[in-house]
Amino acid sequence: MTAGPSLYRRHRPRTFADVVGQEHVVRTLRNAVEQGKVHHAYLFVGSRGTGKTSMAKMLAACLNCEHGPTVEPCGRCESCVAIANATSLDVIEMDAASNNSVDDIRELRESVQFAPVSGRSKVYILDEAHMLSSQAWNAFLKTLEEPPPHTIFVLATTEAQKVLPTVVDRCHRFDFARPTVEQIATVVTRVAAAESIEIAPDALVYVADREVMRLRVFRQDGTPVREIQMRNPVCGLYIDSHQQLWIATGADGQFMKLDWNGNVLGYGGRRGTGVGETNEAHMLAVAPNGDVYVADSVGRRVLKFASP
Ligand SMILES: Nc1ncnc2c1ncn2[C@@H]1O[C@H](COP(=O)(O)OP(=O)(O)O)[C@@H](O)[C@H]1O
Numbered sequence: 498m499t500a501g502p503s504l505y506r507r508h509r510p511r512t513f514a515d516v517v518g519q520e521h522v523v524r525t526l527r528n529a530v531e532q533g534k535v536h537h538a539y540l541f542v543g544s545r546g547t548g549k550t551s552m553a554k555m556l557a558a559c560l561n562c563e564h565g566p567t568v569e570p571c572g573r574c575e576s577c578v579a580i581a582n583a584t585s586l587d588v589i590e591m592d593a594a595s596n597n598s599v600d601d602i603r604e605l606r607e608s609v610q611f612a613p614v615s616g617r618s619k620v621y622i623l624d625e626a627h628m629l630s631s632q633a634w635n636a637f638l639k640t641l642e643e644p645p646p647h648t649i650f651v652l653a654t655t656e657a658q659k660v661l662p663t664v665v666d667r668c669h670r671f672d673f674a675r676p677t678v679e680q681i682a683t684v685v686t687r688v689a690a691a692e693s694i695e696i697a698p699d700a701l702v703y704v705a706d707r708e709v710m711r712l713r714v715f716r717q718d719g720t721p722v723r724e725i726q727m728r729n730p731v732c733g734l735y736i737d738s739h740q741q742l743w744i745a746t747g748a749d750g751q752f753m754k755l756d757w758n759g760n761v762l763g764y765g766g767r768r769g770t771g772v773g774e775t776n777e778a779h780m781l782a783v784a785p786n787g788d789v790y791v792a793d794s795v796g797r798r799v800l801k802f803a804s805p
């Protein structure tokens with residue numbers, strides 16, 4: 498399979514129609530774009546991988562698509578492509594975890610004064626918003642409250658309770674729900690189809706629950722098959738070149754070996770397992786809930802990868 502952007506980026510939903518679940522967010526944002534009533538500050542709250550960044554970029558594309566403002570950004574114009582590739586000068590993604598000083602905020606405040614290059618909207622996506630210090634927020638409150646025209650802030654956080662109430666109050670808040678297994682299966686099926694990977698109808702869906710260190714195995718209709726308690730949080734799920742399924746767990750670099758029925762075969766270190774040689778394209782880690790999952794057939798090799 499060809500190298501290129503990761504599955505994660507390649508299959509980021511680009512239009513509202515691609516979003517699975519999160520109906521209330523989609524409905525409200527659609528209406529806002531259609532009626533030209535987009536708020537100047539949003540707070541997106543939800544677990545990792547529920548679609549916060551995707552939604553923020555989508556909103557930016559709706560506003561800045563050359564054929565817009567539109568609720569169906571074309572995905573092909575210069576602006577849409579730049580937003581998808583994170584090179585748009587008008588869509589600024591900032592990680593508050595590493596840019597949380599008062600100086601960073603001062604810089605941000607200065608940048609906000611410049612009009613959008615496209616002449617349309619300037620969208621600031623502030624990830625991990627709870628990581629900003631209160632001094633930093635205080636330096637920023639005024640800007641957040643009354644930004645220059647055509648400036649939109651999207652704050653994203655996994656921990657809303659750690660964001661200053663004065664900040665939350667100034668934002669239109671959306672809570673992103675964790676997807677159901679059926680919704681995860683929908684995404685798996687779509688990605689598999691787009692990647693020419695064949696998934697048998699009886700394939701299992703693996704859902705790695707980081708927070709409770711648990712791996713859940715389901716059929717595609719959502720029927721639970723089994724649960725495996727993990728010793729460490731799951732951080733990755735791989736299929737190696739021998740079609741062996743491995744779960745990578747936690748900081749100790751340990752890998753758990755599973756058969757395709759979801760049975761634990763044993764544990765192994767990174768070295769000598771073949772995981773290091775894993776073709777990244779064999780990893781079906783699209784993770785709508787920030788977790789990692791894969792689908793394959795029960796006990797048989799039915800995943801067909803496109804020829805290299
Ligand atoms: N609601 C969703 N519908 C479809 N795919 C989703 C959804 N949420 C997440 N994904 C998938 O998960 C990936 C990560 O989503 P992302 O928007 O970066 O989540 P977050 O910013 O909340 O951590 C996306 O590229 C996409 O493939």
Ligand SMILES: [Mg+2]
Nearest residue numbers: 549550624653
């Ligand atoms: Mg994100």
Ligand SMILES: [Zn+2]
Nearest residue numbers: 562571574577
């Ligand atoms: Zn476009």
